Amino acid sequence: MLRAxxxxxxxxxxxxxxxxxxxxxxxxxxxECPIELGVSSSSSSLGAWLLALLSFAMPLSFDLLIGTMMTIGVIMSAGENPEGVFLMVSLVALTMVSVGMLWVLVARKRDWLRMARRKQWKLAWGFFVGVFVVHLLVGVGTFLIAR
Ligand SMILES: [Zn+2]
Incomplete structure (x- = not known):
């Protein structure tokens, strides 16, 4: 088939x-590299899917680490600083959302790749910016409560 x-x-x-x-x-x-005949699809490109995955994977270790430290701090201080409680609850919630979204993205990768490429990139950048903005809001919220 290749020769034909x-x-x-x-x-x-x-x-x-x-x-x-x-x-x-x-x-x-x-x-002298080996060559073969194949069928490919532009939808099989993983770029947007990887960006979506990174949007949740990147902050996960930070959220998990700081969230755990805040939880210990809140327990030790018996929940006396409200900004500590706010930060703890926010980071634990963000960790759960990130884990859930990573699970959905991996489990439904095929459905993701079936979407139009434009929509894939729109969604991936939406996740990326959304995760950033939510973290910014948690930071601002913690600062405002601490004042
Ligand atoms: Zn060559």
């Missing part, structure tokens, strides 16, 4: 760009 395809079509080598038309081998004659 290359007999009639121009196709650049994916590694060196050499035109493989008419090549009768299963390696590129220019760079």
């Amino acid at each position: 395809f290359l007999a009639e079509h121009d196709a650049p080598c994916p590694i060196c760009g050499y035109n493989l038309r008419g090549v009768m081998l299963d390696i590129c004659p220019e760079c």
Whole structure:
């Protein structure tokens, strides 16, 4: 099938760009990398999905670490500073949301890839900006309660 395809079509080598038309081998004659015939889809690109995943994975370790420290602090001080309680509740909630969203993104990866690419990127950037803004609001909220 590879030979039949290359007999009639121009196709650049994916590694060196050499035109493989008419090549009768299963390696590129220019760079000797193995070549094969395949079916691909522009929807299978994982870029937007990875951005969505990173939006929740990046702050997760921070939220988990600081959230745990705040929980210990709140227990030790018997919940006397309201800003500590606010920060603890916020970070524990953010940790749970992040874990939940990571689980949904991994479990429903196929559904994600079926969406139009434009929609994938819109959603991924929406997650990224949304997570940032929510963290900013938690910071501002903690500062305002502490004053
Ligand atoms: Zn090549």
